[in-house]
Amino acid sequence: MRARGTAPKTTLRWRALRDGAALYGVVAFGSLIGGVLRALASLGAIALFGDGFPWGTLAVNVIGSLAIGFYATLTGPDGRVFASARQRQFVMTGLCGGFTTFSVFSLETLRLLQAGDMAMAGLNAGLSVILWLAAVWLGHLAALRLNRLGG
Amino acid sequence: MQELMTGLLWVAAGSAAGGAMRFLVSGLVARSVGETFPWGTMVVNVTGSLAIGALAAAADGGIVAHRPAVWLLAVTGFLGSFTTVSSFSLQTLALMREGETLRAGGNIALTLALCLAAASLGFLATRAGLS
Numbered sequence: 001m002r003a004r005g006t007a008p009k010t011t012l013r014w015r016a017l018r019d020g021a022a023l024y025g026v027v028a029f030g031s032l033i034g035g036v037l038r039a040l041a042s043l044g045a046i047a048l049f050g051d052g053f054p055w056g057t058l059a060v061n062v063i064g065s066l067a068i069g070f071y072a073t074l075t076g077p078d079g080r081v082f083a084s085a086r087q088r089q090f091v092m093t094g095l096c097g098g099f100t101t102f103s104v105f106s107l108e109t110l111r112l113l114q115a116g117d118m119a120m121a122g123l124n125a126g127l128s129v130i131l132w133l134a135a136v137w138l139g140h141l142a143a144l145r146l147n148r149l150g151g
Numbered sequence: 152m153q154e155l156m157t158g159l160l161w162v163a164a165g166s167a168a169g170g171a172m173r174f175l176v177s178g179l180v181a182r183s184v185g186e187t188f189p190w191g192t193m194v195v196n197v198t199g200s201l202a203i204g205a206l207a208a209a210a211d212g213g214i215v216a217h218r219p220a221v222w223l224l225a226v227t228g229f230l231g232s233f234t235t236v237s238s239f240s241l242q243t244l245a246l247m248r249e250g251e252t253l254r255a256g257g258n259i260a261l262t263l264a265l266c267l268a269a270a271s272l273g274f275l276a277t278r279a280g281l282s
Contacts, residue, residue: 024171031170031232032163039162039227065240072241089174092237098170100236103199103260104227106270107207113271125267129259136240 016109026086030094034064038099053120054108057101058128064100068092069139073147080147158223165228173233188254189242192235194263199234200266205274206230228259 038060045056071091075083083091105128112121176198177191184190206226210216216225239262246255 024174027174028167031173033168035166035228035232036159036163038231039223042227044163061236064237068237068241069244089226092241093174093254094170096237097173097235098232099167101238102196102236102266103203103230103233103270105236106200106266107203107226109267110204110207110270111275125263129263132236132240133259134241136237136244138198140244144259 023086023089026090027094027097030090034095034098034100038101054105054107054124057104057108058124058131061105061128062102062131062135064096066135066139067099069098069136070143071096073140073143078147079143080149127150158219161220161223162228162231165224165230166232169229169232172229173235176260177238189239189246189258191237192242193258193265196234196239196262197265197269199230201269201273203230203277204270205277206273207270208274208277208281212278214281 038056041060042056045054045059049055068091071088073079074081075088105124109121109124112124173195177195179191180194181189181191202227205220210222215221239258243255243258246252246258248250
């Protein structure tokens with residue numbers, strides 16, 4: 001498309017634009033996969049345990065927190081696995097970000113409150129926060145151990 | 152089976168858009184107020200919670216959002232992916248590891264309180280507006 005000898009400045013700007021678009025592309029694609037997996041997990045949880053307690057959302061948020069803690073440390077500055085910035089955005093911002101959800105957690109807690117089930121609402125909120133943070137920490141620790149292995 | 156596939160297509164479309172929007176908004180907020188505190192993630196989670204409360208009230212009132220396709224696209228897909236727990240967890244862990252215990256605790260308390268308040272506010276305001 002471009003003629004030979006285009007000014008380098010234009011080339012750089014074009015490249016930055018293309019890289020930016022690619023970043024949005026991988027985030028959108030990762031979120032798409034994460035979101036579909038989350039919807040399937042919700043359906044599965046309702047089929048297995050009914051809809052008295054939002055187990056599906058709790059499960060995706062705990063698994064997503066574990067995964068991001070593990071991956072972030074494994075591919076971090078001292079990690080043993082190299083991942084490009086784009087790969088990290090795909091997995092962390094895309095996959096993990098789309099798989100986990102705060103808004104659905106908020107709505108489900110509100111629904112428990114509206115049903116007059118204060119104890120369940122409190123249990124959901126308390127249990128969720130504790131398990132999310134425990135999971136991200138465990139993921140981080142597991143990757144730290146792997147990073148420290150010889151070889 | 153076909154119903155499930157169609158439903159997942161709505162979720163997929165909403166999720167792709169929601170995730171890209173989260174990347175845009177949290178990035179804009181982080182760049183404008185600095186990254187010492189995870190404001191970007193908090194902004195998407197609070198606004199997403201406000202919107203989900205509003206859509207839930209609309210669905211209860213039989214307005215647009217009660218249709219399965221709309222709910223799957225806008226709520227399960229878009230808002231589900233627009234908001235995130237994994238980034239919240241990772242950023243809270245990072246604050247704790249840096250010894251910023253107060254900020255970590257503040258992030259947890261503020262995020263929980265604001266998101267639940269936002270969902271309630273969105274719900275109540277929309278229900279009041281519809282009646």
